[in-house]
Amino acid sequence: MTDNLTLTTTHADGHLALVCVSGEIDTTSAPLLRTDGLRLINQGHPHLILDLARVTFCDSSGFNALINILRCARAANGSLTLAAVPDRLSRMLDLTGVSALMPAYSTVDAAMRARLDTAPEPL
Numbered sequence: 001m002t003d004n005l006t007l008t009t010t011h012a013d014g015h016l017a018l019v020c021v022s023g024e025i026d027t028t029s030a031p032l033l034r035t036d037g038l039r040l041i042n043q044g045h046p047h048l049i050l051d052l053a054r055v056t057f058c059d060s061s062g063f064n065a066l067i068n069i070l071r072c073a074r075a076a077n078g079s080l081t082l083a084a085v086p087d088r089l090s091r092m093l094d095l096t097g098v099s100a101l102m103p104a105y106s107t108v109d110a111a112m113r114a115r116l117d118t119a120p121e122p123l
Contacts, residue, residue, distance in 0.1 A: 005029035017045035022054035025062030046078020053084035
């Protein structure tokens with residue numbers, strides 16, 4: 001039995017969007033994560049925070065989806081920040097060096113504070 005992926009945008013204001021990710025990120029569900037991330041970027045929210053507290057599994061296709069979202073966010077002068085990253089995914093990010101490109105915080109509140117502290121001044 002697989003744990004279906006659910007994405008819930010809980011905050012989308014200005015350039016920032018917060019998405020709660022629940023379930024397994026695998027070859028079947030990674031395209032949904034990527035599509036949703038790109039949709040938010042294209043809607044004018046290039047700074048994304050992903051709350052991964054409820055992610056139960058992430059394979060290499062999920063890892064690739066995160067990198068793809070990061071690449072697209074950066075192309076839109078944005079960023080990808082992670083919150084509550086599961087241990088196995090955190091180790092994968094560290095081992096590959098991707099953690100240096102995608103900051104991770106222990107809680108959503110910490111990620112939001114960090115993102116808002118580095119947000120550019122409004123025009």
